[in-house]
Amino acid sequence: MEISTSQTIEILGTIAFAISGSFAAMQRRLDPFGVLIIAFVTSIGGGTVRDLLLGDTPVAWMRDVNYCLLILVTCLATIFFKTHIKKFKVTLFLFDSLGLGLFTMLGIQKGIIFGLNPGICIALGTITGCFGGVIRDTLLNTIPLIFKREIYATACILGGVLYYALVYFNLKTDVARLLVIAFIFVFRIIVVKYKLTLPKFGY
Amino acid sequence: MEISTSQTIEILGTIAFAISGSFAAMQRRLDPFGVLIIAFVTSIGGGTVRDLLLGDTPVAWMRDVNYCLLILVTCLATIFFKTHIKKFKVTLFLFDSLGLGLFTMLGIQKGIIFGLNPGICIALGTITGCFGGVIRDTLLNTIPLIFKREIYATACILGGVLYYALVYFNLKTDVARLLVIAFIFVFRIIVVKYKLTLPKFGY
Amino acid sequence: MEISTSQTIEILGTIAFAISGSFAAMQRRLDPFGVLIIAFVTSIGGGTVRDLLLGDTPVAWMRDVNYCLLILVTCLATIFFKTHIKKFKVTLFLFDSLGLGLFTMLGIQKGIIFGLNPGICIALGTITGCFGGVIRDTLLNTIPLIFKREIYATACILGGVLYYALVYFNLKTDVARLLVIAFIFVFRIIVVKYKLTLPKFGY
Numbered sequence: 001m002e003i004s005t006s007q008t009i010e011i012l013g014t015i016a017f018a019i020s021g022s023f024a025a026m027q028r029r030l031d032p033f034g035v036l037i038i039a040f041v042t043s044i045g046g047g048t049v050r051d052l053l054l055g056d057t058p059v060a061w062m063r064d065v066n067y068c069l070l071i072l073v074t075c076l077a078t079i080f081f082k083t084h085i086k087k088f089k090v091t092l093f094l095f096d097s098l099g100l101g102l103f104t105m106l107g108i109q110k111g112i113i114f115g116l117n118p119g120i121c122i123a124l125g126t127i128t129g130c131f132g133g134v135i136r137d138t139l140l141n142t143i144p145l146i147f148k149r150e151i152y153a154t155a156c157i158l159g160g161v162l163y164y165a166l167v168y169f170n171l172k173t174d175v176a177r178l179l180v181i182a183f184i185f186v187f188r189i190i191v192v193k194y195k196l197t198l199p200k201f202g203y
Numbered sequence: 204m205e206i207s208t209s210q211t212i213e214i215l216g217t218i219a220f221a222i223s224g225s226f227a228a229m230q231r232r233l234d235p236f237g238v239l240i241i242a243f244v245t246s247i248g249g250g251t252v253r254d255l256l257l258g259d260t261p262v263a264w265m266r267d268v269n270y271c272l273l274i275l276v277t278c279l280a281t282i283f284f285k286t287h288i289k290k291f292k293v294t295l296f297l298f299d300s301l302g303l304g305l306f307t308m309l310g311i312q313k314g315i316i317f318g319l320n321p322g323i324c325i326a327l328g329t330i331t332g333c334f335g336g337v338i339r340d341t342l343l344n345t346i347p348l349i350f351k352r353e354i355y356a357t358a359c360i361l362g363g364v365l366y367y368a369l370v371y372f373n374l375k376t377d378v379a380r381l382l383v384i385a386f387i388f389v390f391r392i393i394v395v396k397y398k399l400t401l402p403k404f405g406y
Numbered sequence: 407m408e409i410s411t412s413q414t415i416e417i418l419g420t421i422a423f424a425i426s427g428s429f430a431a432m433q434r435r436l437d438p439f440g441v442l443i444i445a446f447v448t449s450i451g452g453g454t455v456r457d458l459l460l461g462d463t464p465v466a467w468m469r470d471v472n473y474c475l476l477i478l479v480t481c482l483a484t485i486f487f488k489t490h491i492k493k494f495k496v497t498l499f500l501f502d503s504l505g506l507g508l509f510t511m512l513g514i515q516k517g518i519i520f521g522l523n524p525g526i527c528i529a530l531g532t533i534t535g536c537f538g539g540v541i542r543d544t545l546l547n548t549i550p551l552i553f554k555r556e557i558y559a560t561a562c563i564l565g566g567v568l569y570y571a572l573v574y575f576n577l578k579t580d581v582a583r584l585l586v587i588a589f590i591f592v593f594r595i596i597v598v599k600y601k602l603t604l605p606k607f608g609y
Contacts, residue, residue, distance in 0.1 A: 033357060048256070053454070055463025057258025058317065062327070065320040114464065117471040124468070154439060236560060251459070260461025261520065265530070268523040 005174050006109060009181070011070065013102030016095045017043040017132050018071045022078035023092040028140050032079060038136055039075040040068070045132035046103050050124055054114055093192065096133060101184035104129035104156040105177050108163055122160030129156045129184075151191050159184040208377050209312060212384070214273065216305030219298045220246040220335050221274045225281035226295040231343050235282060241339055242278040243271075248335035249306050253327055257317055296395065299336060304387035307332035307359040308380050311366055325363030332359045332387075354394050362387040411580050412515060415587070417476065419508030422501045423449040423538050424477045428484035429498040434546050438485060444542055445481040446474070451538035452509050456530055460520055499598065502539060507590035510535035510562040511583050514569055528566030535562045535590075557597050565590040 021042030025035040044061045051059040061067045085091055107128025111121030130152050159180045166176035224245030228238040247264045254262040264270050288294055310331025314324030333355050362383045369379035427448030431441040450467045457465040467473050491497055513534025517527030536558050565586045572582035 037356065052255060052458055053463065053465050053468060055258065055461065055465075057256065058319070059256050059258075062256060062319055062323050065322055068322060068326070116464070116468055119471055119474060120468050123474070153443065240559065255458060258461065260459065261522070262459050262461075265459060265522055265526050268525055271525060271529070 005177065006106065009102050009106050009177070010067075013099050013106060014043050014067055014070055015074050016099035016102060017046075018074040019078050020092050020096040020099055020133070021136050022075045023088055023095070024136055024140055026079070026082060027088055027092070035079060036072070036075050038139060039078070040071050041139060042132045042136040043067075043071045045135040046107070046128040046130065047132075049131045050107050050110060050128040053124070053127070054110070056110075056114075094189075097185050097188040099132070100129045100152065100155065100188065101159065101181035103132070104159055104184055105163070105181050108160055108180075109177075118164050122157055122164075125160050126153050126156035151188070155184045155187045155191070158187065208380065209309065212305050212309055212380070213270075216302050216309060217246050217270055217273055218277050219302035219305060220249075221277035222281050223295050223299040223302055223336070224339050225278045226291055226298070227339055227343055229282070229285060230291055230295070238282060239275070239278050241342060242281070243274050244342060245335045245339040246270075246274045248338040249310070249331040249333065250335075252334045253310050253313060253331040256327070256330070257313070259313075259317075297392075300388050300391040302335070303332045303355065303358065303391065304362065304384035306335070307362055307387055308366070308384050311363055311383075312380075321367050325360055325367075328363050329356050329359035354391070358387045358390045358394070361390065411583065412512065415508050415512050415583070416473075419505050419512060420449050420473055420476055421480050422505035422508060423452075424480040425484050426498050426502040426505055426539070427542050428481045429494055429501070430542055430546055432485070432488060433494055433498070441485060442478070442481050444545060445484070446477050447545060448538045448542040449473075449477045451541040452513070452534040452536065453538075455537045456513050456516060456534045459530070459533070460516070462516075462520075500595075503591050503594040505538070506535045506558065506561065506594065507565065507587035509538070510565055510590055511569070511587050514566055514586075515583075524570050528563055528570075531566050532559050532562035557594070561590045561593045561597070564593065 018039045021039035022035050024042070025038035030038065044059075044067070048059045048061065051057060104125040107125035108121045110128075111124040116124065133152065162183055163176055163180045166179060167173065171179075221242045224242035225238050227245070228241035233241065247262075247270070251262045251264065254260060307328040310328035311324045313331075314327040319327065336355065365386055366379055366383045369382060370376065374382075424445045427445035428441050430448070431444035436444065450465075450473070454465045454467065457463060510531040513531035514527045516534075517530040522530065539558065568589055569582055569586045572585060573579065577585075
């Protein structure tokens with residue numbers, strides 16, 4: 001069986017978000033079953049919303065049970081290795097950022113396959129990237145850090161614009177994809193590290 | 204007009220969840236219109252999410268106005284008889300558990316009709332059974348009792364596994380369905396009565 | 407290019423909800439990007455849920471990028487003119503009521519096109535009208551004013567019944583539409599001005 005670039009991105013994104021979901025759930029001391037549910041929801045949330053909006057149903061995870069198995073194995077491995085990881089917060093953040101980049105790229109690609117306008121494709125990528133984390137935080141009843149979510153979305157949108165710029169300058173699609181994923185990953189780390197924010201309104 | 208086993212299960216489940224929704228709303232002292240809305244949402248929530256994920260649209264309640272009428276009549280009857288019921292909490296719990304069993308079985312069946320993998324069918328059954336109650340509690344702003352929801356989900360998943368085990372041993376489908384519905388109903392009552400929980404993580 | 411009555415209603419509704427969303431977000435002092443997101447979600451929320459339930463996908467805003475541009479321009483104009491508006495709360499309320507009337511009528515029409523039962527069409531209109539505002543308030547973490555939402559829904563339902571009554575008495579469709587939109591708009595203003603409520607349960 002050959003695996004395409006898109007599939008590789010999807011598999012890596014699924015793993016990254018399953019890990020980030022497991023960590024977030026363990027941080028809130030959920031029981032093993034709860035951890036599995038949160039890992040699952042974080043991992044499939046973005047793609048499910050994307051497929052619903054496109055009308056590409058049954059949604060992806062229903063058509064291929066392998067993604068469910070992948071999430072199950074990832075989640076169990078994360079629970080198993082948790083004692084070896086000291087910096088919970090940092091690990092969670094890194095995998096979340098990686099998943100964000102991978103899933104945003106995946107959403108943009110799927111929009112292109114459906115023949116949508118570039119602006120809509122970027123929106124679709126942003127939704128695919130962000131929704132898993134948004135659902136995870138909502139279910140875990142974390143204070144809705146709207147600010148953080150905006151930085152989330154900003155990273156995805158800039159990544160999407162970068163993709164179309166790179167393709168416009170005749171870069172090979174696969175290289176452009178890798179650069180976009182890396183850009184979103186690094187952008188988020190820089191933003192969080194240097195606590196950058198967008199200007200706020202004052203009245 | 205003949206009514207199949209599936210339809211009987213759907214009608215009973217719709218009634219059970221409409222009653223549980225009405226009770227939950229009256230407990231929070233909503234006005235009659237609010238009670239109707241909550242009864243409606245509780246009753247159709249699970250099936251709507253199931254149909255959206257499958258792409259079986261327009262969703263079920265839009266295609267058959269009889270379900271809407273059934274919910275309306277059930278809700279009005281519940282409001283009318285409320286003075287005769289003393290143990291609100293217990294009645295609400297019993298009808299919620301019954302609806303859970305009925306709708307889980309219904310979701311599994313629909314997954315089988317769509318030719319999905321058994322694991323996915325069980326997940327679909329769990330979603331069909333749980334979502335109505337989850338939306339009801341969210342709208343009523345009840346403290347999200349994640350623990351209770353997990354026991355919810357555990358009952359549905361075990362019920363789903365039981366169904367496939369029974370069918371594997373050549374039990375008649377209709378008998379297997381009844382046993383699964385009864386199992387989920389009784390399982391939840393035992394869990395709540397004896398306050399059983401899953402083991403939690405400690406750090 | 408000719409624009410039909412339906413399109414005019416959709417354009418006006420999109421603008422009205424984009425303004426109401428922008429105001430609500432500025433009131434909570436979100437940054438410009440956050441204001442744009444809330445304006446967008448308020449404006450497309452109702453129609454998206456409607457299209458998902460009907461299975462009319464990809465959902466409307468994905469098929470026509472002009473609606474996204476319209477929301478962007480409206481939002482920027484609202485941010486620009488904000489200093490000239492003193493009664494934030496009143497302006498927000500008026501545009502929200504106007505959008506409610508326009509989108510409810512639009513949802514009813516779309517249900518009729520899909521050949522649905524009048525009762526279901528009214529429900530669909532109510533969902534189209536209300537959901538944008540509900541999502542807006544949820545994202546902005548406003549205390550869920552269930553009462554207000556009920557008055558919301560009541561206005562939509564009465565408007566829907568009025569539409570079918572007017573059409574039944576052979577009124578021209580376009581005139582009936584305008585009357586229904588005006589009715590919902592005025593009804594909400596009267597209800598809020600005179601603080602009318604539905605009777606509540608007492609135990």
